[in-house]
Amino acid sequence: MEKKIQKLENLLKIRKRLRTDKKKVVFTNGCFDLLHSGHIHLFRKAKKLGDILIVAVNDDASVEKNKGPLRPIFPLRERLEILEAIEDIDYLTSFSEETPQRIISRLLPDVLAKGGDWGPDQVVGRKEVEQAGGRVVIIPYLEGRSTSEIIDKVFQSGTKARAVKKKSQKPKRRKGKFKAKKMSSHSFCNSRVRAR
Secondary structure, eight states: OOOSBOOHHHHHHHHHHHHHTTOOEEEEEEOOOSOOHHHHHHHHHHHTTSSEEEEEEEOHHHHHHHHOTTOOSSOHHHHHHHHHTOTTOOEEEEEOSSSSHHHHHHHOOSEEEEESSOOGGGSTTHHHHHHTTOEEEEEOOOTTOOHHHHHHHHHHHHHHHHHHHHHHTOOOOOOSOOOOOOOOHHHHHHHHHHHO
């Protein structure tokens, strides 16, 4: 059985074989930094558009360029390992550029699937795919299912939890009254003598 994770050069050979076997290849891409139901929805819908689903994943430097210095949450190796377990995905590869333009122009999938609310003219690789006889399909996101929104919720939840914990840890007043030590007049006089 072939490995799911492939370098681009190996994937091009696989693509050539699939074309000969008249298998329809679907391609999609993304950071897939914090996997959620919206991603699963994308993969399932994309797989139904053809026979083989290829997913290209932004490497760590590419994610940082696109999403900012605090991303990715998970490094590329872990993201690929998680995606490898998804049944709908047949092959995985990664890319270091900000967009998958180079990979798409070389693979020339039969279907280019894009998640989100992009217009067809905004999809990277559309021109190359359509010129080769393929098509572009936009798969709408599930409402409220985005990695950025989930990270914001986790951050807000953590902030609230720390505030509650801090409030519960305020020092409590000691119970009981302070008892003064009784001193006899003899002891008091002796203490004054010693003080001199």
